[in-house]
Amino acid sequence: MRRRPDLYISYRDETAILKNNTHRVIALIIASALLILGYVADDYWILLLSASIFLTIATWGLNIVSGMAGQISLAHGFFVAVGTYTAAVVGGFSTEFPNKIIGYELDMIIWLPLAGIVAAGVGLIIAPLAVRLKGLNLALVSIGIVYIGSYILSNLKTVTGGAGLGRKTAGYTILGVNFKDGLEIGSLIFTKNQVLYYIGLLVALLLGIGVKNLLRSKIGRAYAAIRDRDIAAEAIGINLARFKASAFALSSFYAGVAGALMFSTIGAVDVERFGLLFSVTFIAIVVIGGVGTVMGPIFGSIFFGLMPGIIKFVIDHSEFIRDSIPLNAAQIERVIFGLFIVGFLMFEPRGLWGVWFRLRNYFKAWPFSY
Amino acid sequence: MNSLIKFENVSLNFGGVNALTEVSFEVPDNSLFAIIGPNGAGKTSIFNCVSGIYRPTTGVVKIFDEDISNIKPDAIANLGVSRTFQNIELFENMTTLDNILIGAHRHIDYGSVSGLIFSKKTRREEEKARQIAEDIIDFLEIEEYRYSYILSLPYGIQKRIELGRALAMKPKILLLDEPAAGMNNEETEDIARFILDIHEELEITVVLIDHDMNMVMDIATEVIVMDFGKKLFDGDPKEAAKDSSVIEAYLGVSD
Numbered sequence: 237m238r239r240r241p242d243l244y245i246s247y248r249d250e251t252a253i254l255k256n257n258t259h260r261v262i263a264l265i266i267a268s269a270l271l272i273l274g275y276v277a278d279d280y281w282i283l284l285l286s287a288s289i290f291l292t293i294a295t296w297g298l299n300i301v302s303g304m305a306g307q308i309s310l311a312h313g314f315f316v317a318v319g320t321y322t323a324a325v326v327g328g329f330s331t332e333f334p335n336k337i338i339g340y341e342l343d344m345i346i347w348l349p350l351a352g353i354v355a356a357g358v359g360l361i362i363a364p365l366a367v368r369l370k371g372l373n374l375a376l377v378s379i380g381i382v383y384i385g386s387y388i389l390s391n392l393k394t395v396t397g398g399a400g401l402g403r404k405t406a407g408y409t410i411l412g413v414n415f416k417d418g419l420e421i422g423s424l425i426f427t428k429n430q431v432l433y434y435i436g437l438l439v440a441l442l443l444g445i446g447v448k449n450l451l452r453s454k455i456g457r458a459y460a461a462i463r464d465r466d467i468a469a470e471a472i473g474i475n476l477a478r479f480k481a482s483a484f485a486l487s488s489f490y491a492g493v494a495g496a497l498m499f500s501t502i503g504a505v506d507v508e509r510f511g512l513l514f515s516v517t518f519i520a521i522v523v524i525g526g527v528g529t530v531m532g533p534i535f536g537s538i539f540f541g542l543m544p545g546i547i548k549f550v551i552d553h554s555e556f557i558r559d560s561i562p563l564n565a566a567q568i569e570r571v572i573f574g575l576f577i578v579g580f581l582m583f584e585p586r587g588l589w590g591v592w593f594r595l596r597n598y599f600k601a602w603p604f605s606y
Numbered sequence: 607m608n609s610l611i612k613f614e615n616v617s618l619n620f621g622g623v624n625a626l627t628e629v630s631f632e633v634p635d636n637s638l639f640a641i642i643g644p645n646g647a648g649k650t651s652i653f654n655c656v657s658g659i660y661r662p663t664t665g666v667v668k669i670f671d672e673d674i675s676n677i678k679p680d681a682i683a684n685l686g687v688s689r690t691f692q693n694i695e696l697f698e699n700m701t702t703l704d705n706i707l708i709g710a711h712r713h714i715d716y717g718s719v720s721g722l723i724f725s726k727k728t729r730r731e732e733e734k735a736r737q738i739a740e741d742i743i744d745f746l747e748i749e750e751y752r753y754s755y756i757l758s759l760p761y762g763i764q765k766r767i768e769l770g771r772a773l774a775m776k777p778k779i780l781l782l783d784e785p786a787a788g789m790n791n792e793e794t795e796d797i798a799r800f801i802l803d804i805h806e807e808l809e810i811t812v813v814l815i816d817h818d819m820n821m822v823m824d825i826a827t828e829v830i831v832m833d834f835g836k837k838l839f840d841g842d843p844k845e846a847a848k849d850s851s852v853i854e855a856y857l858g859v860s861d
């Protein structure tokens with residue numbers, strides 16, 4: 237029986253993630269493209285693509301607590317750091333020289349989820365602040381958390397290696413197989429970074445479905461209720477403290493998982509990485525990508541993650557730009573990023589997602605687009 | 607237990623303003639209880655004291671014979687008390703359906719992690735919630751607005767949806783703050799009919815605030831009249847209309 241695309245037979249159909257065959261086909265095409273891309277792209281682009289994926293995961297987390305539940309947090313980078321170091325301790329090597337650094341060399345199947353769980357636990361400890369504070373006050377206090385967190389991490393030398401020295405990230409063993417020097421499956425050969433890319437894709441798929449699930453569940457509705465009208469939410473019986481805590485915990489879980497993977501391509505990490513600017517990056521990505529949706533952070537993260545590559549490409553291929561702009565690639569990147577943040581805040585608060593949304597509606601109505 | 611809500615000498619003041627002064631009354635089980643009085647009389651303050659949004663300066667509020675002084679607003683709601691607000695407090699950026707589903711929150715039983723993975727239990731509970739919502743949409747005759755965003759709907763419909771959200775909590779006590787305010791005669795009659803149905807068919811005890819006496823006189827089983835934070839009258843609605851102090855309070859108040 238052929239079904240009408242917008243006719244739902246049951247509530248279950250109506251809330252399904254992929255509602256119809258068009259959605260399924262699009263999902264399949266994107267999935268295949270991403271799988272092939274991982275194999276054909278060169279190492280430089282694999283690094284940028286992986287960065288985009290890890291950023292997406294982290295930004296989904298921020299989107300849960302700030303976009304969905306309305307609790308503005310500038311401390312997201314700190315939870316990413318908690319994930320990074322949990323993974324490094326659980327999955328990394330211990331060294332005695334030049335400093336004593338601890339590491340238990342466990343499998344990724346343990347360190348990856350654990351990084352999320354430990355970060356979620358720390359999120360739960362911080363959550364009561366959000367119960368007492370609102371809006372700008374919470375944002376300001378969360379900045380304090382970044383500074384206190386940096387201070388603690390710098391001094392936990394056996395965990396972080398201390399500022400300026402850093403430590404190696406978690407090891408590259410998954411399900412007993414080490415892919416530090418690449419991986420051979422049948423006739424296919426993958427580099428370490430390619431394997432990390434595919435692992436990132438899989439994790440992002442699972443966690444992306446997680447965000448979608450939250451949005452279509454009682455949890456997402458409760459977050460939105462707290463964000464939009466907290467007094468009405470309470471009068472409905474929603475426990476503000478409990479759901480703010482759950483938003484912080486889930487958000488930090490995503491941050492932790494992202495943190496565990498984020499520096500594994502480079503293989504080393506320094507505490508100085510986790511300053512305030514690092515946390516602000518995630519806010520900026522949410523703003524550029526679009527608040528409150530699953531797609532927004534994907535758009536924002538791809539934009540942010542791939543921009544260095546695009547700028548490099550343009551500079552490499554255009555003598556004119558190379559000669560006429562007195563900025564280096566990193567500076568150009570920052571300027572563009574800044575312009576986008578201001579531009580989106582002023583003209584399209586829904587971010588890149590909103591632009592895409594408008595384009596789509598335009599083409600849906602095309603050629604009758606008036 | 608025969609009174610669902612009990613005010614014992616409740617006073618409430620805000621830096622010099624006495625919103626309520628020594629107010630006592632009881633809302634009997636199964637009543638359609640009305641609170642009337644001119645603007646600023648303290649009617650909404652009574653509801654806020656029941657919801658736990660305000661705490662009495664002195665005196666005690668009891669719900670189901672339990673002192674609610676130390677019970678948080680969400681826990682009070684979960685005792686089975688739901689309400690609407692004088693100025694509509696819907697979630698404007700959501701659809702009618704989502705607003706009503708939020709109302710059903712307390713009947714959906716699963717945790718955050720279950721929601722994240724959308725477990726079997728989550729699926730089952732969500733379907734149950736949807737059933738609750740559909741029953742209410744049906745009851746209030748708002749099918750055509752199911753997927754409409756609140757912002758796009760007329761005022762009268764929004765009021766009805768807020769009533770729906772309150773009903774989705776399946777309360778034992780329903781507090782309605784001026785449900786007919788700003789409505790024309792026809793819409794007021796619709797609302798009156800729904801309130802009667804809620805009281806009689808769903809057997810919910812209703813407490814109804816109105817600053818206009820007319821609708822209340824027709825449907826209420828008991829009324830208290832407020833003026834300047836004090837209770838002027840308590841009893842049969844038909845008697846209220848004859849009471850001299852009530853008439854005096856309403857003199858000069860033109861509707």
Ligand SMILES: Nc1ncnc2c1ncn2[C@@H]1O[C@H](COP(=O)(O)OP(=O)(O)O)[C@@H](O)[C@H]1O
Nearest residue numbers: 620623624625644645646647648649650651652
């Ligand atoms: N949060 C508040 N802060 C200060 N004054 C308030 C507050 N809430 C109510 N009041 C005052 O209490 C009195 C009663 O208000 P209210 O209960 O809203 O009256 P009604 O609902 O009968 O119109 C009014 O004088 C009002 O200004």
Ligand SMILES: [Mg+2]
Nearest residue numbers: 649650651692
């Ligand atoms: Mg009022």
